[in-house]
Amino acid sequence: MHAYQRIVTQIRARIAAGELRPGERVPSTRELMRDWGVAMATATKALATLRQEGLVEPRPGVGTVVARRPRARPGAPAEGPTTLERAVGTAVALADADGLAALSMRRLAAALGMPTMTLYRHVAGKEELLLLMTDAVFGEAPLPSPSGDWRARLATSARLQWGVYRRHPWAAEVMSFTRPPMAANAMAHTEWNLAALEAAGLPLPMAMHAAMLLAGHVRGTAINLEWEANAEQDTGVDNVEWFTAQEARFARITAGGRFPAFLRLAALGPDAVDFELDTLFEFGLARLLDGLSVLLTVER
Structure with a gap:
């Protein structure tokens, strides 16, 4: 049995047993890659097979969920997502699986089973599609009711x-x-942070700069997620394997003593520095908030 078939069999069984109920999210492509140790193409094929069987469906702002099978009233059609909702949800699923570069109106139309020109009746073009996709994914985890001080609120938004x-x-x-x-849904984060910073004493223009700085840190770190996923998909080499393969080149570059700090760092061992993006994100977030704390003290 192929790896994708094993994944399909397990998820199908979980659905049949009621462990995954209608409307609940099933593991994403990247979660399947991580948990099963498979390539992106294998994980994508597994989810595509489940969609073809009618067991799962894309849902805007959520991901791939167990399909609902509502009972129609006598003489009434069963309710379901609109064509636009299906288009956005499918586009998000395609971008999650293969990256933004692989998403096109033609490919989306094919996934929806419609001519490309029919798709243009619902979405003006790729620019509008990306806007709708962005709004959908930022709507997955809405901001809670405001609570805590400015630092807690900014940390909530960033995370x-x-x-x-x-x-x-x-x-x-x-x-x-x-x-x-x-x-x-993305603008809501900026509004949230502006309100927190202005209430803490920053003038609104300065609060806007601070909110952009925060968003820039999150996005700047996150850019590496897509790049790493694409690199691993293209080469079949993960981040740890890549670093291991660079050891000989690193030794040649540092042999002349030009980079003593790098050499001292390397001598500490492979576990001395945690290069995980989650760690780098949290470190940067804490230092950024520390800096804003000093700024607020000055402004007061």
Whole structure:
């Protein structure tokens, strides 16, 4: 039995046993890659097979979920997602599986089983599609009711944004400071942070700079998620294997003593520095908030 078939068999059994109920999210492509140790193509094929069997379906802002099978009233059609909702959900699933570069209107139309020109009746083009996708994924984890001081509120927003990028690495590529997408669910984070910082004493223009700095840290770290996923998919070599393969080159470059700090760091051993992106994100977030704390003290 192929690896994708084993994945399909297990998820199918979980659905049949009621462990995964209608509307509940099933493991994403990247979760399957991590948990089963398979390539992205294998994980994608498993989810595609489950969709073809009608067991799962894409849902905007959530991911792939167990399909609902509502009973129609006599003489009434069964309720279901609109064509636009299906298009956005399917586009998110495709981008999650293969990256943003692999997403096109033609491919999306094929996944939806419709001519490309029919898709254009519902979505004006890829720019609008990306806007709708961004709004959908940022809506997955809505901000809670405001609580705590400014630092707690900014940390909450940053970690929710990080979670979005973790689930959908392509989203970091879509976000921009020069031409930010007018996506209400993404804009809600900026509004949340502006309110917290202004209440703490920062003038609104300075609060906006601080909110952009926070968003830039999250996005800047998250850009590496998509890059690493694509590199691993293209080469079949994960991050640890890549670093191991660079040892000889590192030794040649540092042999002349030009990089003493690197040599001392290497001498500490492979576990001296944690290069996991989650660790780098949290370290940067803490230092950024420390700096804003000093700024607030000055402004007061």
